[in-house]
Amino acid sequence: MAALTCNATDLGGLLGSATNLTAATYICDRFDTISARLSDTTYAVDTTYLLFSAYLVFAMQLGFAMLCAGSVRAKNTMNIMLTNVLDAATGGLFYYLFGFAFAFGSPSNTFIGKHYFGLQGITSPSADYSNFLYQWAFAIAAAGITSGSIAERTQFVAYLIYSSFLTGFVYPVVSHWFWSSDGWASPTHSRLLFGSGVIDFAGSGVVHMVGGIAGLWGALIEGPRIGRFDHAGRPIALRGHSATLVVLGTFLLWFGWYGFNPGSFLNILKSYGDGGSYYGQWSAVGRTAVTTTLAGCTAALTTLFGKRLMSGHWNVTDVCNGLLGGFAAITSGCSVVDPWAAIVCGFVAAAVLIGCNKLAERLRYDDPLEAAQLHGGCGAWGILFTALFAREKYVNQVYPGRPGRPYGLFMGGGGRLLAAHVIQILVITGWVSALMGSLFYILHRMGLLRISEEDELAGMDLTRHGGFAYAYDDEDNSPPSNNNGGGFMMKAMRAGATATATANQV
Numbered sequence: 001m002a003a004l005t006c007n008a009t010d011l012g013g014l015l016g017s018a019t020n021l022t023a024a025t026y027i028c029d030r031f032d033t034i035s036a037r038l039s040d041t042t043y044a045v046d047t048t049y050l051l052f053s054a055y056l057v058f059a060m061q062l063g064f065a066m067l068c069a070g071s072v073r074a075k076n077t078m079n080i081m082l083t084n085v086l087d088a089a090t091g092g093l094f095y096y097l098f099g100f101a102f103a104f105g106s107p108s109n110t111f112i113g114k115h116y117f118g119l120q121g122i123t124s125p126s127a128d129y130s131n132f133l134y135q136w137a138f139a140i141a142a143a144g145i146t147s148g149s150i151a152e153r154t155q156f157v158a159y160l161i162y163s164s165f166l167t168g169f170v171y172p173v174v175s176h177w178f179w180s181s182d183g184w185a186s187p188t189h190s191r192l193l194f195g196s197g198v199i200d201f202a203g204s205g206v207v208h209m210v211g212g213i214a215g216l217w218g219a220l221i222e223g224p225r226i227g228r229f230d231h232a233g234r235p236i237a238l239r240g241h242s243a244t245l246v247v248l249g250t251f252l253l254w255f256g257w258y259g260f261n262p263g264s265f266l267n268i269l270k271s272y273g274d275g276g277s278y279y280g281q282w283s284a285v286g287r288t289a290v291t292t293t294l295a296g297c298t299a300a301l302t303t304l305f306g307k308r309l310m311s312g313h314w315n316v317t318d319v320c321n322g323l324l325g326g327f328a329a330i331t332s333g334c335s336v337v338d339p340w341a342a343i344v345c346g347f348v349a350a351a352v353l354i355g356c357n358k359l360a361e362r363l364r365y366d367d368p369l370e371a372a373q374l375h376g377g378c379g380a381w382g383i384l385f386t387a388l389f390a391r392e393k394y395v396n397q398v399y400p401g402r403p404g405r406p407y408g409l410f411m412g413g414g415g416r417l418l419a420a421h422v423i424q425i426l427v428i429t430g431w432v433s434a435l436m437g438s439l440f441y442i443l444h445r446m447g448l449l450r451i452s453e454e455d456e457l458a459g460m461d462l463t464r465h466g467g468f469a470y471a472y473d474d475e476d477n478s479p480p481s482n483n484n485g486g487g488f489m490m491k492a493m494r495a496g497a498t499a500t501a502t503a504n505q506v
Helices: 008-015 020-071 074-104 129-149 157-180 204-222 243-260 283-311 316-329 339-361 371-389 392-398 416-446 451-460 460-465 495-503
Strands: none
Touching: 020 074, 020 129, 020 243, 074 129, 074 157, 074 460, 129 157, 129 204, 129 339, 129 371, 157 204, 157 416, 204 316, 204 371, 204 416, 243 283, 243 316, 283 316, 283 339, 283 392, 316 339, 316 371, 339 371, 451 460
């Protein structure tokens, strides 16, 4: 909101008499006070909006945790839940120390930020603590994606190392390139790539492709889980133990996506007209929520019927993954496309996910949560989709001040935006592959990546975490006493029998 000012001398002249200067001064003082209060209110509303969005995005961690838990076998539930907790905890510390500075430390060069380490000097109109919290929630989302790809066979220390490196350096550099005003491919940079810059509004590339490609390399270097493919290379389903948790996690992620995509405006009190109009950034926020919803719903239904034709079953897990694939794809262009285009995005995203899963089976690639296919494949499609369907009006509203900026190829905007987005896909793939692929390979060579065959068969809950996530047996066989609070105690299961039973779980 532009600042409102009042000049007592000018106002006194308008009042027609020098004797009115005192009155004019009084009026201007009151006017300046009101103007300051309006400015404060604007900052407060925008900050509250950003913080609420950050809380929604952070709630997606619970969705990731539930989705991951339901998608793995029961013998590894505690392990995958703990990795999700530590993605947030480790990511919080390393993003605070290094990540936010590398991503948004301005002024900086076009490659990497160089200010705000440990949030020193962060408070300014363009960067505040609420910005850090919101961006941290995005960083740990990328780390959570990767953990799904390497689930059920990865040493715990490897999770800690990759999560620290990804949130502290790899992801922040990518977000600097495309989201910082200093980034070489940013749509707000002074010199735009192909006259356009990259429009990756909420991170189909920055978040989803980064997490998906990192997970791809981890899973490739580790190899498939024991029993995932037979000796002839035919895939064998190792189904997750709880469709209930998968559905719960999916709905939590869906809810959180309304902070992920609409929240990426970072503020809401911004008019697109001269003031007094019903149409402003608040309207764009609503449209973004609608496009997000439609893409996910379309992808879910397309996956439902597509998989029904292929397998003969109505599979809830496939539908949930299809829904999330639609969300990952629309994340890039959610703010600059029409609702009808979001339906196209979701339809193609479902086809991309199904195709990537078929290719993964042919290549004997094992990803328990389909994270690389979903986030990497659908994220790449979302980047291309934005370059094809971005509408000129919306592009100029979301990224103002650059008349003649390119927009979607199919909308008459030429091919320059598409060229910029192809560059984005290539550089993200190269950057993440070079760093995360090297990291996983080093961990593999050092014997720190994959667990032993015995541990994998028995399950990491038993061998690495001291017990199971679920109590399979209980017995009320002790008398009441002051020590046991009513006499109820869990019956310990014999480790040998438990390990055998759990190893046979699918």
